[in-house]
Structures are given as structure tokens and as C-alpha cells.
Amino acid sequence: MRSQCLVIVASLCLTLFSLPLADAATPDETVLQAGAAISNITPPISLDPVAQSKRPPATHVHDELHARCLVLDDGEVRLALVVCDLRHMSAEVAANAKQLIQSATGIPPESVLISATHTHTSSGARLEEGESESYYDYKAFLARRIAEGVLRSVNQLEPARIGWGVVEEPTQVFNRRWFLMPGRGIIYGAHDNIEHVDTNPGYTGLLRPAGPVDPQITFLSVQSTSGKPIALFASYGLHYVGGIPARTISADYFAIFADRIGELLGVDPNQAPPFVGIMANGTSGDVNNLERYSEEELAKRDPQPKKRYLPYEKACEVAYLCAEKVLQGHLSLQWHDYVKLSSVQRTLTFERRYPTKEEVEWAEAVKAKKIKPMSTSRYSTYSTVLAYASPEMPPTIDVIVQTHRIGDLAIAAMPFEVFAEIGLELKDRSPIQPLMNISIANGSHGYLPTPQQHRLGGYETWIGVNKVQLDASEKMVDSLVEMLDELE
Ligand SMILES: [Zn+2]
Numbered sequence: 001m002r003s004q005c006l007v008i009v010a011s012l013c014l015t016l017f018s019l020p021l022a023d024a025a026t027p028d029e030t031v032l033q034a035g036a037a038i039s040n041i042t043p044p045i046s047l048d049p050v051a052q053s054k055r056p057p058a059t060h061v062h063d064e065l066h067a068r069c070l071v072l073d074d075g076e077v078r079l080a081l082v083v084c085d086l087r088h089m090s091a092e093v094a095a096n097a098k099q100l101i102q103s104a105t106g107i108p109p110e111s112v113l114i115s116a117t118h119t120h121t122s123s124g125a126r127l128e129e130g131e132s133e134s135y136y137d138y139k140a141f142l143a144r145r146i147a148e149g150v151l152r153s154v155n156q157l158e159p160a161r162i163g164w165g166v167v168e169e170p171t172q173v174f175n176r177r178w179f180l181m182p183g184r185g186i187i188y189g190a191h192d193n194i195e196h197v198d199t200n201p202g203y204t205g206l207l208r209p210a211g212p213v214d215p216q217i218t219f220l221s222v223q224s225t226s227g228k229p230i231a232l233f234a235s236y237g238l239h240y241v242g243g244i245p246a247r248t249i250s251a252d253y254f255a256i257f258a259d260r261i262g263e264l265l266g267v268d269p270n271q272a273p274p275f276v277g278i279m280a281n282g283t284s285g286d287v288n289n290l291e292r293y294s295e296e297e298l299a300k301r302d303p304q305p306k307k308r309y310l311p312y313e314k315a316c317e318v319a320y321l322c323a324e325k326v327l328q329g330h331l332s333l334q335w336h337d338y339v340k341l342s343s344v345q346r347t348l349t350f351e352r353r354y355p356t357k358e359e360v361e362w363a364e365a366v367k368a369k370k371i372k373p374m375s376t377s378r379y380s381t382y383s384t385v386l387a388y389a390s391p392e393m394p395p396t397i398d399v400i401v402q403t404h405r406i407g408d409l410a411i412a413a414m415p416f417e418v419f420a421e422i423g424l425e426l427k428d429r430s431p432i433q434p435l436m437n438i439s440i441a442n443g444s445h446g447y448l449p450t451p452q453q454h455r456l457g458g459y460e461t462w463i464g465v466n467k468v469q470l471d472a473s474e475k476m477v478d479s480l481v482e483m484l485d486e487l488e
Helices: 002-017 091-105 138-155 252-264 295-300 313-331 357-367 382-389 420-429 451-456 472-486
Strands: 033-040 066-073 078-084 112-116 158-168 177-180 206-209 216-224 229-236 276-281 341-351 396-406 409-413 435-438
Touching (some): 033 138, 033 229, 033 276, 066 138, 066 229, 091 112, 158 313, 216 435, 229 252, 229 313, 229 435, 252 276, 276 435, 341 472, 420 435
Parallel strands (some): 078 112, 409 435
Antiparallel strands (some): 033 066, 158 216, 341 396
């Protein structure tokens, strides 16, 4: 009896001390709680029917964009995971959203992960990058809607169980950087420099890919103690699929997966609160969905007729395959009624990228119209080189990296378009297994190749496309491994 009274007194104290938190639920030290919600973040489309800018805004919405939120609570610590249907996640929006989240829910910024899927059809108006018409402040709207999604997840916290797993879908990921057969000729880079590899080099005359792919889909599944699915959160290292008509807003295969996995798990579409499927981007900086094979491999394969896909058909195909694989893994999931949560965050300061002497000379010669560039790429022009040569540009870039622990699953969050081999190295070195990688998280600072890939060249290594010192990936991986070790 006496010990029961003590328990009651203790839980009353807990209730009192937890009052500053915004939710009504009482944290219980031995019960895991979970809540999930989605917040609509679709930007406005243009009302100007004849908008004729170089990058015209969207005129159609095929499917709405969302911030998909999952909050876990172990009685002491709360963790919020948010994945947005956006091409990039600006560090400013992520920071502002985290401030709102902290004041609304008490969850500190280091326990909030906000990432972008990298859907390339997130905003025909490119609003998240500030290229918008002055209709309204989309960045402020976005931060607010992300915070609302997290608050709604907190408001829906309920006792839950959790499981996680790793499956593979190797047929939909292709490294897009290739060494070419000698017959393909010289590869010119953005500054007419000669490079060793080509990005998206067509489909013939290919020697071998310049890097690996990560075929794993790492996932975690959360359901109520009565077995009602609350959320399924997955990560796959695939850039995006595409095949979406011009000037159309769509969340690409990420959202199709989110719906499909709910169907496969037998979710009642009218359940309350609704189930939330989530697909985050793993490490896919050099990986896309375009099937490319070496000449040697092509010679071994039967000639395949090139299939013409209808809009969204390919995205559906990829999403359905991934969902089937996750379902298979889900069948043998081990459920946990309680897991411990913890997070470690660091701010890493990188030197920014500086152009070489040769690049500056090339850029000045182009500017003075002394030479005409061979490369027609719009990504790394003479003006980009001169901007990076300017002392006006800040000498360093601060980036946020995070590690999170959910029982024996760990998450590493990185704010770049990270090459697959970097994610694979992290998975290999992680003291906690399995490891889920999430890129374009808490900010977006361009591509992140390894120093070796920088030496090979190719689009992702160009200045402006890549913004940080050439060995940034090594520093980031070493830090993340230390931070995985620090997780309690
Ligand atoms: Zn990209």
C-alpha cells in the first residue's frame, strides 16, 4: 500500500513538474509514447497566367506537399523527426521552426531533426529558396506549419511500441557519376578543365561507375499498444524519381511510398489520429533512378526495349517496390514497449570553398570576352567563380550535424547532398547498429563529395555546387562517429 502511495505522490510530482510542456499527457518514466501528424506546406501557385520568367512558377498541384512529423517520448526525453516535401531545407527555416517548436512544446532544438526529401517538384515558384513573387512570406509560413505539425504530434502522444529494421532495394539506385570509354572523348568541366568522370553521361560508352550505391532502406515503425499503426519512418538513398509534368507541384515517390506503406500495413483510412508514412532521403548525392550500365554489362544483358513511362508511373513503381520490401521486413519486426531516447548535436565550422588560381584566370578571361567557354553549364559560371574569389564572401560556413538514439537504432543527420560512399562509411563505423542516415537535414549547403571524388571532378564537385572545404566529408564523418559514441 505504502509503495503504491509513493508511486501516486511521485506521479503527481511528475505532473506538476511537466506543466510547462504544452501537452495534456503525463509523461510516464517507463512508457514510450508516440504521436504523428502531417502539415500541409504547399506553396501558392502563380495567379499570373503569362508569367514568363526563366524559371516559370507552378501552374498545377498534382499532390500537396507536407511536413511529416513524428514525436517520440520516453518519459524523460522527447524527440521530433520532421521530413518536408521540399527540394532543400534552409538552415534559417529549420532554426526558426525549432524556436517555435521549443516555445510551443518544450522540445529543445538538438532533439528536433528537420529534413527535406529533395523532391525536385516541390515548388515551381522555388519559394523555399527565396525566388518567390511577393505574395506572402513562404519561409515564415513553412516554419510555422512545421512547428504546428510537431505540436499536433505532441498533442496526440499515446502509449506506443516501436520496432525497426533494414531491408534492401538494390534495383532502383544507380550511381550517376561514370568513367567513360576512351571513345567518348575528353570530359570538360565547368571551367573547361579536364575531368575524369562525367555526371549523368548518357547511356552508352560507359566504363564503370565512379562510386557505390547504398541499397538499404532503414525504417522504424510505431504503433499504439492496441496495435493501431501510428507512423512508419523510412530512409532510402535515392535522389528523387521525377517523370512529373512541367510546372507541376508534387512530392514525388516519397509521398507515394508514405501512402502505399499505410495501405500495405492495413491502415484504416479513417482511423484517428491518421497514420503517417514518411520517407526521408538517405545519402544520395551521386545516386539517381536512371538505369545506366557499363558497355561490358550491356553486352551481357538481353537488349531491353526502352520503356516509355506515363507521368508518375515510374515514381509509383519505385515507391511500390520500396513499400513491398519494407512490408517484408515488417513481418518479422521485434517490438519494444520502451526504448531510451537521446540526441547529440554539434555545430561544425567549415572553411568555405575557394577557387583555384586557374579557375579565377579562366573566369576573368571569360568575363573580359577573351575566351568563350566550352561548357554551357549554368551551374558553375564565371560569375560564380568570381563571387567565390571575392573577399566579400564569409570565410566559413557553420553547419549543424546531429545523432539520435532510439533504443538500438541510431540516426545520423547531415545538412548536405551527401555521396553514397560517405553514408556507407558511417554505417560501417557506427558503434550503434543499425544506423539510419538522413541528408539535407537542418540546413542545405550543397553537395558533399569525398576528397577522392573531388580529384575525379564532375558536376557535384564544382565550386558553387559544392560550397565547403574539400576534406569536409572526412571531418563530418569523424565528428558523427564520435557523436554516435556519445549517445547515452
Ligand atoms: Zn540534387
